[in-house]
Amino acid sequence: MLAIARQRILGQSFQKIRPAVSVLRSYSSAAKQITVREALNSALDEEMSADPKVFLMGEEVGEYQGAYKITKGLLEKYGPERVLDTPITEAGFTGIGVGAAYYGLKPVVEFMTFNFSMQAIDHIINSAAKSNYMSAGQISVPIVFRGPNGAAAGVGAQHSQCYASWYASCPGLKVLSPYNSEDARGLLKAAIRDPDPVVFLENELLYGESFPVSDEVLDSSFCIPIGKAKIEREGKDVTITAFSKMVGYALKAAEILEKDGIYAEVINLRSIRPLDRSTINASVRKTNRLVTVEEGFPQHGVGAEICASVVEESFAYLDAPVERIAGADVPMPYAANLERMAVPQIEDIVRAARRACYRSVPLAAAA
Amino acid sequence: MALSHLASSSPSRSANLLKPLSSAISLRRPISTDTTPITVETSVPFTAHQCEAPSRTVQTNAKELATFFRDMVVMRRMEIAADSLYKAKLIRGFCHLYDGQEAVAVGMEAALTKKDCIITSYRDHCTFVARGGTLLEVFAELMGRQAGCSKGKGGSMHFYKKDSNFYGGHGIVGAQVPLGCGLAFAQKYCKDEAVTFALYGDGAANQGQLFEALNISALWDLPAILVCENNHYGMGTAEWRAAKSPAYYKRGDYAPGLKVDGMDALAVKQACAFAKEHALKNGPIILEMDTYRYHGHSMSDPGSTYRTRDEITGVRQERDPIERIRKLILSHDLSTDKELKDIEKEVRKEVDDAIAQAKENPVPEPSELFSDVYAKGLGVESFGADRKEVRATLA
Numbered sequence: 196m197l198a199i200a201r202q203r204i205l206g207q208s209f210q211k212i213r214p215a216v217s218v219l220r221s222y223s224s225a226a227k228q229i230t231v232r233e234a235l236n237s238a239l240d241e242e243m244s245a246d247p248k249v250f251l252m253g254e255e256v257g258e259y260q261g262a263y264k265i266t267k268g269l270l271e272k273y274g275p276e277r278v279l280d281t282p283i284t285e286a287g288f289t290g291i292g293v294g295a296a297y298y299g300l301k302p303v304v305e306f307m308t309f310n311f312s313m314q315a316i317d318h319i320i321n322s323a324a325k326s327n328y329m330s331a332g333q334i335s336v337p338i339v340f341r342g343p344n345g346a347a348a349g350v351g352a353q354h355s356q357c358y359a360s361w362y363a364s365c366p367g368l369k370v371l372s373p374y375n376s377e378d379a380r381g382l383l384k385a386a387i388r389d390p391d392p393v394v395f396l397e398n399e400l401l402y403g404e405s406f407p408v409s410d411e412v413l414d415s416s417f418c419i420p421i422g423k424a425k426i427e428r429e430g431k432d433v434t435i436t437a438f439s440k441m442v443g444y445a446l447k448a449a450e451i452l453e454k455d456g457i458y459a460e461v462i463n464l465r466s467i468r469p470l471d472r473s474t475i476n477a478s479v480r481k482t483n484r485l486v487t488v489e490e491g492f493p494q495h496g497v498g499a500e501i502c503a504s505v506v507e508e509s510f511a512y513l514d515a516p517v518e519r520i521a522g523a524d525v526p527m528p529y530a531a532n533l534e535r536m537a538v539p540q541i542e543d544i545v546r547a548a549r550r551a552c553y554r555s556v557p558l559a560a561a562a
Numbered sequence: 563m564a565l566s567h568l569a570s571s572s573p574s575r576s577a578n579l580l581k582p583l584s585s586a587i588s589l590r591r592p593i594s595t596d597t598t599p600i601t602v603e604t605s606v607p608f609t610a611h612q613c614e615a616p617s618r619t620v621q622t623n624a625k626e627l628a629t630f631f632r633d634m635v636v637m638r639r640m641e642i643a644a645d646s647l648y649k650a651k652l653i654r655g656f657c658h659l660y661d662g663q664e665a666v667a668v669g670m671e672a673a674l675t676k677k678d679c680i681i682t683s684y685r686d687h688c689t690f691v692a693r694g695g696t697l698l699e700v701f702a703e704l705m706g707r708q709a710g711c712s713k714g715k716g717g718s719m720h721f722y723k724k725d726s727n728f729y730g731g732h733g734i735v736g737a738q739v740p741l742g743c744g745l746a747f748a749q750k751y752c753k754d755e756a757v758t759f760a761l762y763g764d765g766a767a768n769q770g771q772l773f774e775a776l777n778i779s780a781l782w783d784l785p786a787i788l789v790c791e792n793n794h795y796g797m798g799t800a801e802w803r804a805a806k807s808p809a810y811y812k813r814g815d816y817a818p819g820l821k822v823d824g825m826d827a828l829a830v831k832q833a834c835a836f837a838k839e840h841a842l843k844n845g846p847i848i849l850e851m852d853t854y855r856y857h858g859h860s861m862s863d864p865g866s867t868y869r870t871r872d873e874i875t876g877v878r879q880e881r882d883p884i885e886r887i888r889k890l891i892l893s894h895d896l897s898t899d900k901e902l903k904d905i906e907k908e909v910r911k912e913v914d915d916a917i918a919q920a921k922e923n924p925v926p927e928p929s930e931l932f933s934d935v936y937a938k939g940l941g942v943e944s945f946g947a948d949r950k951e952v953r954a955t956l957a
Contacts, residue, residue, distance in 0.1 A: 250751070276751065279782070281778065282774070282777060282778065282781070284774035284777065284778070286740065286770065286771040286774055287740050287743075287771050287773075287774025287775045287777065287778055288740075288774070288778060289740070290737060290739070290740020290741050290743070290744060290771060290774075290775060291740050291741075291743050291744035291747055291775060291778060292744060293740075293741055293744060294681075294729075294740065294741035294742060294743060294744020294745045294746075294747065294748070295744040295745070295747050295748040295751070296744070297729050297741065297744065297745060297748075298679070298744070298745050298748030298749065298752075299748065300747075300748045300751060300752075317734055317737060318737065318740070318741075321733070321734050321737065322732070322734070322737055322741055326730075327934050327935070327936065327937055328715060328934045328935055329712060329715060329716045329720040329722075329730075329731075330712055330715075330716060330720065330722040330724075330730070330731075330934075331712045331713035331714075331715045331716070331933075331934055332933075332934040332937070333712070333722045333723075333724045334722055334724060334729065334730070335937035337937075366935050366944070367935055367936065369936070389938060390936075390937035390938050391936045391937050391938060420940075421940060422940050422941075422942055469940065469942035469943075472943070507949070507950070
């Protein structure tokens with residue numbers, strides 16, 4: 196009872212504090228802060244400690260301490276039999292990881308970025324995702340594929356793609372994408388414990404960001420349920436859905452919109468597959484307007500699925516067409532000004548929310 | 563030539579002609595239980611790469627030879643029956659038959675225990691049976707019925723038997739090799755003192771992921787044995803058109819390899835036992851089984867546009883694996899020709915019975931469309947073609 200009350204109070208206090216993230220950083224706070232990197236590292240450490248079947252595999256995860264230092268210290272702690280540096284051969288080592296999972300081990304396979312997962316995508320889809328179904332439950336695949344996904348900064352077209360929509364379309368996979376440190380810890384621990392293949396999409400630019408975490412989040416048993424979205428900020432006028440880095444942008448957009456008297460409800464999806472359709476639809480039934488935000492390519496994207504879901508389930512509740520904010524429909528350019536145009540910015544989310552609330556008129560279509 | 567242990571002379575042999583095989587008053591021990599050692603030479607010596615070839619002298623016994631004979635007859639009959647069922651449209655989609663290659667499946671099984679893992683391609687019916695799968699499970703799966711080994715959800719290419727460490731059954735050419743190396747990794751991780759045999763064809767032998775997996779296996783000393791079932795044709799492409807170097811047993815470079823007559827079950831057994839011992843101590847090794855498939859690549863391939871009928875009949879006459887064991891049994895006086903023919907009749911009936919049973923078996927319940935998508939469904943919703951009409955909650 197007390198624990199639940201404490202949780203509610205903490206949750207409420209964070210609801211008020213979180214929109215002013217910058218304030219939290221400049222004042223010393225009683226709440227502990229950890230970076231997303233620390234969150235992921237501690238989650239891996241705890242799960243490896245709890246279950247000897249969990250092991251890590253990937254390029255530079257061991258002696259290099261991780262290309263992005265996510266696996267720092269783990270080789271020293273668990274030894275080379277459980278933290279394995281692989282050659283640069285994604286198809287080979289991903290297949291080996293999946294085979295180990297067939298046997299009953301719990302591999303965590305790191306892709307240095309998910310762009311390289313395309314070299315191994317046959318094993319993720321055909322060897323991992325479909326096996327439980329094709330074998331009628333004989334061969335389950337308790338594997339996690341993790342790594343940075345989506346745009347970084349100035350890394351160009353081949354290193355910037357978001358794979359959320361591709362993987363999330365595939366039955367048999369679970370696809371998660373954390374935003375803050377609490378998400379990173381809770382979702383990664385849940386992913387490792389889950390008996391199915393999980394694609395875990397991190398974000399390189401978030402690794403260094405700090406977020407407040409409660410004692411509950413820091414506890415080694417902390418887990419976030421897979422398939423449940425989180426309402427990061429409550430509102431009544433427009434629903435904004437986002438995942439990963441875009442949650443931060445959506446929250447900032449909500450602050451700006453509040454000044455205009457538009458109260459946006461920001462939903463952190465956390466789970467792309469299964470998609471929490473009930474939370475999204477319940478929110479849209481309350482606000483009657485929806486803006487979907489994602490970094491990835493727009494066509495056949497996550498926003499397209501959310502829009503379809505809302506049109507199917509909550510059509511009568513929509514007072515405006517669904518707005519989609521996504522990465523530009525071009526390969527990622529290098530030049531800084533073009534790159535800025537290729538990725539959603541806070542003002543894009545604000546503008547779309549205003550349109551959904553009839554506060555602005557879209558540009559006339561080109562002739 | 564081969565040495566015969568049993569000293570019984572011809573006259574007593576003919577006296578047994580009319581007696582059943584397991585007769586209590588027969589003058590020799592029944593073939594099915596006789597384990598007195600017999601020594602046989604393999605048809606050809608092994609060719610080795612980066613290792614010393616095992617001896618071509620193989621230890622066997624009457625019981626083993628009888629098992630080889632019966633098991634291969636079952637496999638042969640099963641595959642031929644599958645051909646008929648496919649033409650009768652009771653089997654749909656892809657159906658890749660193994661007749662001609664039976665010696666690889668039975669020889670390998672004789673050298674392994676059920677603690678060792680086997681993983682193979684889509685040409686998996688006989689490997690499944692060698693690992694303990696039943697004929698009913700085979701035919702029911704091929705016909706998409708509930709009693710199938712994958713409850714009708716997998717089909718010809720997706721047979722599995724985890725309790726015998728048989729991991730399928732894979733449709734993507736070459737994918738099973740890294741998966742097999744992963745099984746070997748797990749066996750080493752768990753200190754199981756067992757090995758994995760990953761089977762692939764001459765077509766798959768050129769796949770990049772094979773070399774990636776072999777590299778890692780060699781670096782990490784994994785107990786992985788890569789077995790190339792070289793039936794000389796990757797679908798319609800002969801090996802010399804697909805591989806610059808069709809000496810598949812040498813393609814491992816730093817990894818040792820052995821070339822084996824894959825139509826000789828005893829040679830297969832010897833090579834697999836040798837490979838198992840090697841892999842447990844020294845890491846990966848490649849076995850190239852020189853074998854042959856009588857059917858085309860699959861049921862949609864007549865198998866005669868890229869090879870001559872003379873070639874096929876030639877192999878059948880000179881190298882058939884069942885005939886080899888039959889000759890061995892007869893020349894060692896372990897059984898009579900009639901007894902062996904009786905076994906074949908018995909097997910034919912067994913296969914026919916299994917088919918009849920499978921035909922009566924029901925198709926999966928519609929709810930099975932949504933089962934086993936996940937091991938843990940989390941109460942998530944899934945949808946049919948018309949999501950307003952058909953929805954399910956995944957348990």
